[in-house]
Amino acid sequence: DADVTQTPRNRITKTGKRIMLECSQTKGHDRMYWYRQDPGLGLRLIYYSFDVKDINKGEISDGYSVSRQAQAKFSLSLESAIPNQTALYFCATSDYFKREGSDTQYFGPGTRLTVL
Amino acid sequence: DAKTTQPNSMESNEEEPVHLPCNHSTISGTDYIHWYRQLPSQGPEYVIHGLTSNVNNRMASLAIAEDRKSSTLILHRATLRDAAVYYCILRDARDYTGGFKTIFGAGTRLFVKA
Numbered sequence: 001d002a003d004v005t006q007t008p009r010n011r012i013t014k015t016g017k018r019i020m021l022e023c024s025q026t027k028g029h030d031r032m033y034w035y036r037q038d039p040g041l042g043l044r045l046i047y048y049s050f051d052v053k054d055i056n057k058g059e060i061s062d063g064y065s066v067s068r069q070a071q072a073k074f075s076l077s078l079e080s081a082i083p084n085q086t087a088l089y090f091c092a093t094s095d096y097f098k099r100e101g102s103d104t105q106y107f108g109p110g111t112r113l114t115v116l
Numbered sequence: 117d118a119k120t121t122q123p124n125s126m127e128s129n130e131e132e133p134v135h136l137p138c139n140h141s142t143i144s145g146t147d148y149i150h151w152y153r154q155l156p157s158q159g160p161e162y163v164i165h166g167l168t169s170n171v172n173n174r175m176a177s178l179a180i181a182e183d184r185k186s187s188t189l190i191l192h193r194a195t196l197r198d199a200a201v202y203y204c205i206l207r208d209a210r211d212y213t214g215g216f217k218t219i220f221g222a223g224t225r226l227f228v229k230a
Binding site for chain 2: 092103104105106
């Protein structure tokens with residue numbers, strides 16, 4: 001079984017609808033992230049969470065909200081979807097290794113969202 | 117964040133070594149060099165990372181120039197499964213955000229011929 005799972009894998013919705021993307025992980029990591037990927041723009045960070053009570057905005061959080069229901073679950077919501085939110089969305093986890101001074105991220109398979 | 121420059125694409129024959137270059141001339145002393153790859157229809161996957169010394173793991177080797185302004189990811193024997201986009205990323209060890217923000221750029225698309 002995959003360590004980081006995302007549901008749904010594909011979603012088509014209409015402008016103005018509320019959408020929730022879900023992410024679950026079995027790696028036992030405290031840190032979880034949501035990114036979006038657009039052609040030519042790489043990955044951009046939407047929100048990140050260091051634990052259940054610690055949620056932070058990333059660089060492109062406008063129009064999105066998140067919920068960290070448990071250590072293993074991190075949901076991304078689009079309150080009122082718009083067409084320019086059409087993208088590939090990735091959830092990731094990491095466990096910070098202070099000794100190394102860096103962290104490795106583990107990504108889910110992605111959710112392809114289309115907003116018409 | 118310091119930038120990286122990679123070729124848009126490279127081609128290799130199966131079973132041959134592949135050297136993927138990355139330039140990072142503005143790297144700071146606390147930047148780690150990370151490599152990730154993204155296979156078709158999948159999320160990015162960690163490959164290797166290093167700070168100053170060359171690194172080896174089961175997937176690849178990372179050769180870091182003495183001045184740290186460039187690095188090379190080495191796949192010792194390319195397979196068809198290695199066809200992917202490879203991203204060279206700098207991560208500042210002082211950045212406790214944890215996220216990679218915008219520094220997943222376009223990467224290098226590796227084509228492997230049978």
